[in-house]
Amino acid sequence: MPPDSSKNERYNARAAEARWQQTWDERGIFATKNDDPRPKYYVLEMFPYPSGRIHMGHVRNYTMGDVVARFKRAMGMNVLHPMGWDAFGMPAENAAIDRKVHPKAWTYDNIAAMKKQLQSMGLSLDWAREVATCDPSYYKHQQKMFLDFLKAGLVERKQSKVNWDPVDHTVLANEQVIDGRGWRSGAEVEQRDLTQWFFKISDYSEDLLKALETLERWPEKVRLMQKNWIGRSEGLLVRFMLDTATAPNNESELEIFTTRPDTLFGAKFMALSPDHPLATAAAAKNPKLAAFIAECKKMGTAQAEIDTAEKLGFDTGIRAIHPFDASWKLPVYVANFILMDYGTGAIFGCPAHDQRDFDFATKYALPIRTVVAPDGDASFKVGAEPYVGPGRIVNSGFLDGLEVEEAKKKVGARLKADGNGESTTIWRLRDWLISRQRYWGCPIPIVHCDSCGTVPVKAADLPVKLPDDVSFDRPGNPLDHHPTWKHVGCPKCGKPARRETDTCDTFVDSSWYFARFCSPRAAEPVAREAGDYWLPVDQYVGGVEHAILHLLYSRFFTRAMRKTGHANLDEPFAGLFTQGMVCHESYKSQAGKWLYPEEIERTADGSVVETATGQPVTVGRREVMSKSKKNVVAPARIIDEYGADTARLFMLSDSPPERDLEWSEAGVDGAFRFIQRLWRDVTEPEIPFAAKGAARPNALAPAAEAALRAVHKTIASVTENLEGFRFNVAVAQIRTLANTLGELDPKADGAGWVRREAYETLVRLVGPMVPHVAEAMWAELGHATMLCDEGWPKADPALLVDGTVTLAVQVNGKLRGTIDIPRDAPEEVARTAALAVANVQTAMAGKTARKIVVVPNKIVNIVV
């Protein structure tokens, strides 16, 4: 239930929050200097796409980052906490098409609206460093780096099979195709042969893989995903001689890649990719083969089909010669499951020890020869399934009896000696295709000249600005249709030439924004001194959906920037935290339409009905909030009704931050109640606070002393849990402390002093989480200073340990009682006290203890 005038809402969040935000802003408290003697700390949340409205995912993400920022600030660090806009991209163009708004106007309007919403969250951001990637003052530097990368050999224009998104009318990088569909449009992706721009991310395959080990503060999961994506595999290039009489143009050899050279004696066929040059050559002389290849390619347009397609092959008639036996001929097939861009686009097939080869051989009735036996048993024969496990080699001449790994080495050595083999490492990672046939992106600063070829734009002529006067009334790239924009003189020869009309993938924009924040107005992409001071980002916070795309690209960019002198660091993000998503159940009306949570209500018997019609509603499982299912709750509404502190506190409570969070109105109410309760505790104390700065009374009653100890224990544990991103536990501990203080007997000696001590601490502990009400309480406690300028409370070590401890007493591992004894008492004391417990005696049933385990200050276990 949202608060309203009928409720006893003592703290008016709406008024107070706006006031504190204004105060922070006026005093420039969160403006960060690059020359501050305190140790630096750079905390960054993934910047948003300016859709115009923040969603709950943003609220969760930015709340976490803000807690870290405010916490580190209180810990005495010079904190950089900037924000910007990932402002290029398709939605702006779609808006232009659908609503006749210019992408630029649409984007900047959205930025303004969204900035307001972000500001209402009370984030400790340095807005002076704000950047928008669609601004020429930003993409100018990106173009400069493109040219520098080009000079450094990190950019390449090449023809290749690329993923074409038929809905967005653009190509996509491999990473951006998920389950055969475009990451944004969801359309089935097609394969097309096009000439496009690539960043040579594969130059860094080895380094990107190796350096993952150094990223100790990254989630293991993300590192593993990147490792799999980079996909290193070690193997052997093997040259097979061809029976030239059977080859279309007397070709004499065929090179294949294998990771299982030990199974070479089990080879029964060779297979070529339909795109392999030898296949093409053979097809030229064999219409049936040509038809088969055409069939393969046709089938291959939709990725989803490729995945489910049956294995098909066509015998080319070509015969290859086994490298260890000149009389052994192998048929060469063209097969639809061989990829041209992995390895050499050709393999040898060993049906006995590879699932695909087995399936293929079974389909085409090829023989199967077992060459690996699990126990080295020579009579072992592969039957209904291939054997892919470890074992010893059989039926393989000079390899017989060797373990698989030994055999690999021996085959490799022999082939190398013969000049037919070479060790090699193959990577799954492909170069990053960055061309996009779209308007609303960073122009690629290249000119195509008929005489000079592709010519870089001169650095002095940057930025290449997007033209404003574009129309979206026909499909395709508006830059291409523009009457004048692309016509330009060649930078080299001056003759009429054409601008590149492709723009950069928007993931390029977001690959270096973290570095731009160090010196957002610098004349170069990153002022070196600023970069050297701030980078790397100490703590990055964002969604796990970027585990590969954005994070891998940024890692590449960091390397490319180092190579071109724009930065000098190994890795962009020293610490990474991937937060869970915000979920909500979904509702469908009888008519089958999705309903917003506001459009339903729960009846007394717990059933759910549509408010407007009173008809029952189908309640769907809880899943990520998404506009399409209307299972969304607008942060703006929550902040307006409850205040930002409530929204923030709810985001941090209950669920561990890396896990999905279930949005619940009841949970929000709980957060709201706690904030009101803290406010009451401070403003209407049951026990009057001692005067500010009052000296500690000489004697504290035991209850007061215990409360003081609880305060210091809470400091220690909250600090530890904030460091470890366990916000939910930190919140619980703060609540526990509030409960403990509520139980403090007002009559206890020193209660008033402890009370002040406790609340001065409590307010500082909740400061990073609910900064507005914390400031208000700080002021209520009589402080003229700003809470956000205060240091973090320090726990007094003497108050962290109690004089007496409670030990559990077990008999045979079962709890039978507890004892209170002095801390660090001799074992004998614990033993005696434990045995004296009546219940323990009963449980021992008159038997004598065979053994007594005493863990000091923890437990006594009596074994009978």
Place this chain on the structure above:
RNA sequence: GCGGACGUGGCGAAAUGGUAGACGCAAGGGACUUAAAAUCCCUUGGGAGAAAUCCCGUGCCGGUUCGAGUCCGGCCGUCCGCACCA
């Protein structure tokens, strides 16, 4: 198919190998109130018992240990990533 993560009350969850269920949500009972809201107090894993207390309990089956939610092995289930990668 391969790889990974996770399975704890009605729900979200806590718990360096040492008193399982902190903290919160929901529910029930009570106080205050003309009434409600707000607030406060009590109960709340299951079972037995008047109570003390006892038995059972962290997906399932085993193991290690004085002691296992936690470590090891094997299943089952859920989620995520990759997937004809030779």
